[in-house]
Amino acid sequence: MRISVPATSANLGPGFDTLGLALKIKNQVTIRPAKFHSVSLKGEGSNNPILKDNNMFIAIFNDFYNNLSQKKRSFRFEFENQIPLSRGLGSSSAVIVSAIASAYAIEEMELPKEKLLNLALAYESHPDNITPAVMGGFTVSSVEDNEVKFINKSIPKSLSAVVVVPNRPISTQLSRKTLPYKYSKEDAIFNVSHSSLLTAAFMSENWEMLKIASQDKFHQSYRMRQMPELFEVQKCSLNSGALMSTLSGSGSTLFSICYFEDAKKIEKELRAKFPHFKVFISGFDNYGIKVEA
Structure with a gap:
């Protein structure tokens, strides 16, 4: 079987830990x-032997597969990664x-x-990345009583x-430490x-x-200061005709x-x-995770 999942960009500026969307870049x-x-x-990460030996996918898959199945089976996992790491x-x-999803699909259990x-x-x-990865499109999500509540919307091919x-x-863990412990009422209202x-x-x-x-006033500027050239990337993007330009998640990608x-x-x-950075165009994924037997 084959499972594909799209890359995601979260926050989208002011939507800290809540907004996200899916791209046509897939693992x-x-x-x-x-x-x-x-x-x-x-693909991405193939030159890193640690990823083979300490594979998060295998660990999570085994957790669910061993819980769902009474069988002892071995598998070959072939990863093709397009999503840049970290x-x-x-x-x-x-x-x-x-x-x-793989553990459920192998056991032919509906999920x-x-x-x-x-x-x-x-x-x-935080649901801002997992929601578009699963559902596709643009997503708004929140967590209530340990459940993700969301609304999603397809993104047209005109974008x-x-x-x-x-x-x-940019380390997610370290970048969160750069954020203020408290925000003013004015900044909260702004966001x-x-x-x-x-x-x-x-x-x-209404794309305009x-x-x-x-x-945003909650996180972007604090995080981008760790890599000041990102301010120039953002400025160049907007001056060249972008409708919006934001830090993707906690960075370091500019989206x-x-x-x-x-x-x-x-x-x-x-x-x-910026010849030393990787630059590419992507469409948007409106479906999310796909499992093909």
């Missing part, structure tokens, strides 16, 4: 019956949801996406993403209003509102949305100005 794992356990890895594009969330989301919550306490992946990471406006802009497809709505016809121009400008 894929093919699982085959085998005489003994084995792992192969292609760059704020949801690589960990992709591993979590695909590992859980509704809503249940998958809630199972994944035990490994990823594209331009993604800038720096050559070094609530802009997150609400951003959500309304996506739902109503994205630039204003994606402004921009633009009209489809503007994407190549923006990509060209960014590549010329």
Whole structure:
């Protein structure tokens, strides 16, 4: 069987730990019956032997498979990774949801996406990445009584993403330590209003509102100071025609949305100005995780 999960960009500026969307960049794992356990890895992370020996996917898969199955079977896991590691594009969330879904699929047990989301919550306490990874599209999510409550919306083909992946990471754990312990009432109101406006802009497809709505006072500037060139990447993206440009998750990736016809121009400008960073165009994924037997 084959399981694919899209990359995700979370926060989207003011939607701290609540907003996210799915990209047409995927991690894929093919699982085959085998005489003994084995792992192969292609793409992102393939040059890191630690990922084979200390594989989070295998650990989570085994947790669920051993609980669901009475059989003792061995498998070959073939990973093809497109999602950059530790760059704020949801690589960990992709591993979590695909590992859980794989265990259920191998046992031919039905797993509704809503249940998958809630199972994944035990490994990823914030729903902003796991929700678009599972459901696809643009998602607004919250956690109530240990359950993910969400609304999602498909993103039209008239939009594209331009993604800038720096050559070094920003640690999620360390970046959270850079954030203020307390926020002023004014900053809180600013973020609530802009997150609400951003959500309304996506739902109503008012794309011209994205630039204003994606402004943030909770986390972006604090995190971007760890890699000051990101401010220039953001400025270049917006000046080149992006509708919005935000830090992806906790970084270090800078994520921009633009009209489809503007994407190549923006990509060209960014590549010329930041040759040491990886720059590419992506569409959006409106389906989320796929399991194909």
